[in-house]
Amino acid sequence: MTSPDPLFRELRETLVDHFRRDGAGLLDDHAFNDLALRIFRFQCRSLGPYGAFVRRRGVEPDRVARWEEVPFLPTAAFKVASLMVESPEGAERIFRTSGTTSGPERRGAHHVLDLSLYREALRPTFRAHLVPEGGYLPVLSLLPSPSHAPDSSLSFMMEEILEEVGRGEGGFFVDPIGGVLTGAFRETLNRISRGGSPVLVAGTAFAFVHWVEAARAVGWRYELPAGSRIMETGGYKGRSRALSRGDLYRELTWAFGVPRERIVNEYGMTELLSQFYEPVLPGSPGASRMEDSDREGGVHGGGESSMTDPSETTELAARYHRGPPWTRSLVLDPLTLSPLPPGEVGVLAHFDLANLGSVSAVLTEDLGRKVSGGFRLHGRSPGAEPRGCSLSMEDFLRGVT
Amino acid sequence: MSAFRAWHLPPGFPAIPEEVLLPWDGILPPLLLPDLSADGVRDLFSSLREAREEALVQRPVGEVVEVVDRVARRLLEPGDSLREEALAHLAPQAGYSVPMAETVLGGMARDWTRDRLGRLLASELPDPGMLDGFRPAAGNRRLRALGHPVTFHLGAGSVPGVATTSLIRALLVKSAVMLKPGRGDVVLPVVFTRGLAQEDRALARAVAVAYWPGADSSLTREALHGADLTVVYGGDETVRWVRDHLPATASLVAYRHRLGLGFIGREALGASAAEVALEAARAVALFDQRGCVSPHVFLVEEGGAVEPGEWGRLLAGALARLEEELPSGALSPGEGAALQQLRGEAEMRAALDEGTLLHHGGAAAPWTVLVEREGPPRPSCLNRVIRVMAVADLEGSLTWIESWRDHLQTVGVAGLGDRGGVIAERLARLGVTRVAPLSGLPWPPPWWHHDGAGPLRALLRWTDWEEGGTTPEADGVPPPDHR
Numbered sequence: 001m002t003s004p005d006p007l008f009r010e011l012r013e014t015l016v017d018h019f020r021r022d023g024a025g026l027l028d029d030h031a032f033n034d035l036a037l038r039i040f041r042f043q044c045r046s047l048g049p050y051g052a053f054v055r056r057r058g059v060e061p062d063r064v065a066r067w068e069e070v071p072f073l074p075t076a077a078f079k080v081a082s083l084m085v086e087s088p089e090g091a092e093r094i095f096r097t098s099g100t101t102s103g104p105e106r107r108g109a110h111h112v113l114d115l116s117l118y119r120e121a122l123r124p125t126f127r128a129h130l131v132p133e134g135g136y137l138p139v140l141s142l143l144p145s146p147s148h149a150p151d152s153s154l155s156f157m158m159e160e161i162l163e164e165v166g167r168g169e170g171g172f173f174v175d176p177i178g179g180v181l182t183g184a185f186r187e188t189l190n191r192i193s194r195g196g197s198p199v200l201v202a203g204t205a206f207a208f209v210h211w212v213e214a215a216r217a218v219g220w221r222y223e224l225p226a227g228s229r230i231m232e233t234g235g236y237k238g239r240s241r242a243l244s245r246g247d248l249y250r251e252l253t254w255a256f257g258v259p260r261e262r263i264v265n266e267y268g269m270t271e272l273l274s275q276f277y278e279p280v281l282p283g284s285p286g287a288s289r290m291e292d293s294d295r296e297g298g299v300h301g302g303g304e305s306s307m308t309d310p311s312e313t314t315e316l317a318a319r320y321h322r323g324p325p326w327t328r329s330l331v332l333d334p335l336t337l338s339p340l341p342p343g344e345v346g347v348l349a350h351f352d353l354a355n356l357g358s359v360s361a362v363l364t365e366d367l368g369r370k371v372s373g374g375f376r377l378h379g380r381s382p383g384a385e386p387r388g389c390s391l392s393m394e395d396f397l398r399g400v401t
Numbered sequence: 402m403s404a405f406r407a408w409h410l411p412p413g414f415p416a417i418p419e420e421v422l423l424p425w426d427g428i429l430p431p432l433l434l435p436d437l438s439a440d441g442v443r444d445l446f447s448s449l450r451e452a453r454e455e456a457l458v459q460r461p462v463g464e465v466v467e468v469v470d471r472v473a474r475r476l477l478e479p480g481d482s483l484r485e486e487a488l489a490h491l492a493p494q495a496g497y498s499v500p501m502a503e504t505v506l507g508g509m510a511r512d513w514t515r516d517r518l519g520r521l522l523a524s525e526l527p528d529p530g531m532l533d534g535f536r537p538a539a540g541n542r543r544l545r546a547l548g549h550p551v552t553f554h555l556g557a558g559s560v561p562g563v564a565t566t567s568l569i570r571a572l573l574v575k576s577a578v579m580l581k582p583g584r585g586d587v588v589l590p591v592v593f594t595r596g597l598a599q600e601d602r603a604l605a606r607a608v609a610v611a612y613w614p615g616a617d618s619s620l621t622r623e624a625l626h627g628a629d630l631t632v633v634y635g636g637d638e639t640v641r642w643v644r645d646h647l648p649a650t651a652s653l654v655a656y657r658h659r660l661g662l663g664f665i666g667r668e669a670l671g672a673s674a675a676e677v678a679l680e681a682a683r684a685v686a687l688f689d690q691r692g693c694v695s696p697h698v699f700l701v702e703e704g705g706a707v708e709p710g711e712w713g714r715l716l717a718g719a720l721a722r723l724e725e726e727l728p729s730g731a732l733s734p735g736e737g738a739a740l741q742q743l744r745g746e747a748e749m750r751a752a753l754d755e756g757t758l759l760h761h762g763g764a765a766a767p768w769t770v771l772v773e774r775e776g777p778p779r780p781s782c783l784n785r786v787i788r789v790m791a792v793a794d795l796e797g798s799l800t801w802i803e804s805w806r807d808h809l810q811t812v813g814v815a816g817l818g819d820r821g822g823v824i825a826e827r828l829a830r831l832g833v834t835r836v837a838p839l840s841g842l843p844w845p846p847p848w849w850h851h852d853g854a855g856p857l858r859a860l861l862r863w864t865d866w867e868e869g870g871t872t873p874e875a876d877g878v879p880p881p882d883h884r
Contacts, residue, residue: 334737
C-alpha cells in the first residue's frame with residue numbers, strides 16, 4: 001500500500017529509482033543532502049510527534065542546511081510513539097524489536113507505511129555484499145519464518161531474499177519458540193552438500209552458537225560446496241558472551257566448512273529499512289579497502305582464546321560496516337551529540353532515506369568509530385565492568401520479568 | 402599522569418616481576434597490572450594465612466583500630482603524601498571529577514577513624530574484648546568472637562572506598578585479607594594498604610590487594626578456593642557466578658546490587674521545598690549516583706504548597722548548581738548512549754504531552770530530571786538521572802514499590818510529619834534496610850545494618866564456652882513446673 005500524499009509518492013519514486021540503479025556514488029553528497037532535507041521536512045510536517053520533537057530541540061526544519069544538523073531521534077522513542085507519516089492505522093506492517101532487554105511491554109515498534117520501500121532497499125544491498133558475483137543460490141535461514149515471527153523485520157527480509165536470491169530454494173529452520181529444527185536443517189544440509197552448488201546460510205549469532213554447540217556434541221559437521229557463504233547478524237548485543245567473534249567464526253568454519261573470509265556480518269535494526277554489511281566477499285562495494293591500512297593498533301584480543309591466530313584477530317578487527325548509497329552514518333559525542341573525528345568511539349546515528357514513511361534520522365544505542373567508507377562497531381571491551389553498584393536497568397528487569 | 406600500579410603485596414612477599422599495561426577503551430586511564438598466575442594467588446593465600454596469627458590474632462583489637470586510624474588521618478590530612486597520592490589517582494581512575502574525588506575520600510576516610518570504628522565495635526559486639534579472648538556473656542557462658550582466618554574480598558568498583566571499608570571490617574575481626582577491587586575502586590585500597598605497611602609493617606603482612614580484569618577468571622576461582630570466607634560486592638550475575646564456584650566448605654557474604662528512592666511528603670513541600678530539593682539533588686549527585694544508597698526515583702506527594710512538577714524544576718535547578726560544586730565525571734560512550742536514549746524517549750513523551758516534564762543539562766552535563774505522572778517505576782541509568790513521580794499520597798504508593806523489593810535498600814524521607822512511624826514500619830516489612838533523612842542519604846554510618854545484617858557480625862564466628870554447664874539451674878532458668 002502506498003500513500004495518497006503526492007509528495008510521498010514523488011519522493012518514493014525518486015528513492016526507488018536510486019535503489020534500482022544499484023550503484024555506489026550515484027547519490028553524491030550534494031544529491032544526498034538535497035533529498036535528505038526534503039524528506040526531513042516532509043517528515044516534520046507529516047509526523048506530528050517527530051515535528052514536536054524537532055521543535056523541542058530548537059530546530060526550525062526549513063532553516064536546516066545540512067542533513068548532519070537534523071535532530072536524530074533516539075530509537076527508544078519508537079517505544080512510546082507510533083511514528084508514521086500518516087495515521088498509524090494505515091501501516092502495512094508493524095515490525096517490533098525483540099524486547100529482550102526492556103521487557104515485553106516496552107518493545108519498539110516501526111510502523112511501515114509502504115513495504116515496497118523495504119523490499120526495494122534490502123535486495124540490492126544484500127546482493128551487493130552477499131552475492132556480489134550475481135546469480136542465484138539456496139538460502140537457508142536459522143531464523144523463524146515470517147509466519148511464525150510476523151513482528152521480525154529480519155525474518156521478513158530473509159523471506160524476500162529467499163524469493164529473490166534463492167528463488168524459493170532453502171527455508172527457515174528455527175521454530176516459533178527459538179529452537180533449531182535440527183531434523184529439517186540437517187536433511188537440507190545433507191542434500192546440499194551432495195550437490196556441488198554453493199549456498200547461503202544466514203542466522204543470528206545466537207542461533208549459530210546454539211547450532212555449533214549441538215553440532216560439536218554429536219559431531220554434525222558439513223562441508224558445504226566451495227563458494228558457500230554465511231551471513232551472521234546480531235552478534236554485538238552481548239547476548240552470546242560465551243563465544244568471542246573469532247571463536248564463533250572458527251566454530252562456523254568447523255561446522256559448515258565455510259572459511260572466515262566468507263562469513264559476513266550484517267548490522268541492521270528494526271527501526272531502519274536499510275542494512276549495513278561488512279565488505280568481505282570479493283567484488284562487494286568497499287571490499288578492496290579491507291586490504292589497506294585502516295587497521296588500528298591497540299587492538300587487544302582479551303576475549304580471544306590463546307589459540308587465536310594473530311592474523312585472524314587483525315583481520316576481524318580491521319572489518320567495518322558499510323551502508324548503501326542512500327544512507328549516511330555519523331559517530332557522535334555521547335553527551336554533546338556533536339560529530340566526533342575518525343577513530344574516536346561514540347554513539348552511532350544513521351540517516352536512512354528508505355525510512356521515508358517514518359523517521360529517517362535515527363540515533364542508536366550502538367557504539368562505533370568512523371572509518372573511511374563506513375563505521376566500525378565497537379563491541380564490549382574485554383574486562384569492562386559496569387560502573388553502577390546500583391544496578392543497571394537490564395539487570396533489574398531481568399530480575400523482575 | 403603516571404599509570405597507577407593496581408596492587409600492593411604483603412611486605413616480604415616476593416615482588417611480582419612483570420607488569421602488564423592494560424589498554425582501556427573508555428574514559429579510564431591505563432593501569433599497571435600484576436602479572437599474577439593462579440599459583441601466585443595460591444602463594445599469596447599461604448603467606449596471608451601464615452602471617453595472620455602474629456599480625457592480627459595476637460594483638461588486641463584496640464591496636465588494630467589505632468593503626469587503621471593513623472592511616473585514615475593521613476588520608477584526611479592536607480599535604481600528607483598518602484593523601485596526595487590518593488587524590489592524584491582517584492579522580493581519573495574512578496571516573497570522577499576532582500572535587501567529587503575529594504568529597505568521597507573525605508567521607509570515606511572519616512569512617513575509618515578511631516571514634517567511628519569504636520562505635521562500630523560497640524554496636525556490633527556486647528563486649529569488643531571478645532575479639533581478644535573469652536569474656537563473660539549472658540546465658541552463663543563465656544564468648545569468644547573471631548573472624549575467619551583468611552577472607553577474600555571481591556569489590557564492585559562503583560564507589561571508591563567501599564572495598565577499603567570491607568578490608569577494614571575484616572581486619573577488625575582479625576581476618577587476613579586478600580582484596581580484588583573493582584576497576585573504579587582500585588586506588589584507595591592500594592594506597593590505604595601502602596599506608597598500613599608504612600605505619601605497621603607487621604600488620605600489613607596480613608593484607609594483599611591486587612586487581613585483575615573481570616570477576617569471572619581463573620585467578621578469582623583460585624582465590625575462592627584459598628579463602629575461608631568470601632565477601633562479594635557486585636551485580637546479581639557476579640554474585641551468582643561466585644556462588645557457583647565457591648567450595649562447599651567456604652562461607653559467603655554477598656552484597657548484591659541495590660537501589661534507593663526518596664519519599665517527599667506534603668509537609669516538605671512548603672517554605673522548605675527548595676532546601677529539600679537541594680538535599681535531594683546532593684543525594685543524587687554524590688558518587689554520580691553510582692552508590693547503592695543513591696536514589697533513583699523521588700515519590701513526591703501532590704497537594705502541598707509546591708506541586709510535584711514545580712518541585713522537579715527546583716530539583717533541576719539544584720542539580721544544575723551542583724555541577725559547579727561537585728562536577729560530574731566524564732561519561733563513558735555506553736553511559737552516554739543510554740542517557741541519550743532516556744532523554745530522547747522522555748522528549749518524545751513530552752512532545753506527545755503525556756504529562757511528562759523534562760529538564761536536563763543538555764550538552765554541558767548529564768543531569769536529567771524527568772517528572773512523570775504514573776508508573777511503572779523504572780530505575781535510572783545513573784549519572785544523575787532522576788525521576789520525580791507525582792503521587793496522590795505516599796501510603797498509597799507503597800504497594801507499587803513492592804516490585805522493587807528484591808533490590809530496594811535505602812529510602813530517603815522528608816516531610817512525612819506524623820506519618821513517619823507508619824511508613825517506616827511498612828518499609829521495614831517490604832525489606833527496606835535503611836530509612837534516613839535526605840541529607841544523610843549518601844553516608845550511612847559504619848554501624849548501619851548493611852543490607853540488613855551487622856557488618857562485623859556477618860564476618861564473625863563465635864565460640865561459646867559453657868564453663869559451668871548449661872543445666873537450667875546453672876542458666877538461672879527455673880525448672881519447668883509440671884503440676
